[in-house]
Amino acid sequence: MKYLSIFLVLAGLAVGCKQQQVDPVKLAPPIPATPHQVKPLPVEKSETVTEEDLGLPFYPGSKPAPGMSSVMETSKNRTVQSGRTTTDGFKKVGDFYINKLLKAHRGGLGNEGELIDGQLKDGSMVQIQAMKSGPETQVQVTSLRPPKKK
Numbered sequence: 001m002k003y004l005s006i007f008l009v010l011a012g013l014a015v016g017c018k019q020q021q022v023d024p025v026k027l028a029p030p031i032p033a034t035p036h037q038v039k040p041l042p043v044e045k046s047e048t049v050t051e052e053d054l055g056l057p058f059y060p061g062s063k064p065a066p067g068m069s070s071v072m073e074t075s076k077n078r079t080v081q082s083g084r085t086t087t088d089g090f091k092k093v094g095d096f097y098i099n100k101l102l103k104a105h106r107g108g109l110g111n112e113g114e115l116i117d118g119q120l121k122d123g124s125m126v127q128i129q130a131m132k133s134g135p136e137t138q139v140q141v142t143s144l145r146p147p148k149k150k
Contacts (some may be wrong), residue, residue, distance in 0.1 A: 046071040055120045062086040080143045088132035
């Protein structure tokens with residue numbers, strides 16, 4: 001009788017603990033479609049980048065990398081990217097840029113390159129990536145800047 005009672009209790013627990021399949025889509029509230037509330041910001045694009053746009057000098061002796069530079073501007077900010085190549089090593093490129101930034105952080109990417117981030121005096125955020133690419137070093141500088149005053 002004692003074993004029968006234990007068996008019945010365990011059987012009841014097993015039936016009561018049956019896992020239920022839950023559809024996460026049914027749990028989430030529906031998201032109303034509001035296509036008229038989202039307006040894309042007008043973006044002006046250019047592939048011509050100057051040192052003034054970037055807020056930093058180009059690496060000395062470097063050459064523009066075709067298709068790797070752009071300026072994208074909205075009413076909120078301006079993203080400037082400059083892609084260049086040099087025959088100097090990535091550490092020398094990093095040495096050139098590290099003291100030109102405030103709050104600079106430098107990190108290695110193994111024996112393949114470096115990543116540096118920091119700020120310009122105007123508060124613009126900057127990221128510099130210098131990567132080995134065969135006999136050259138690819139240098140990509142990205143600045144998030146305030147929009148130009150018109």
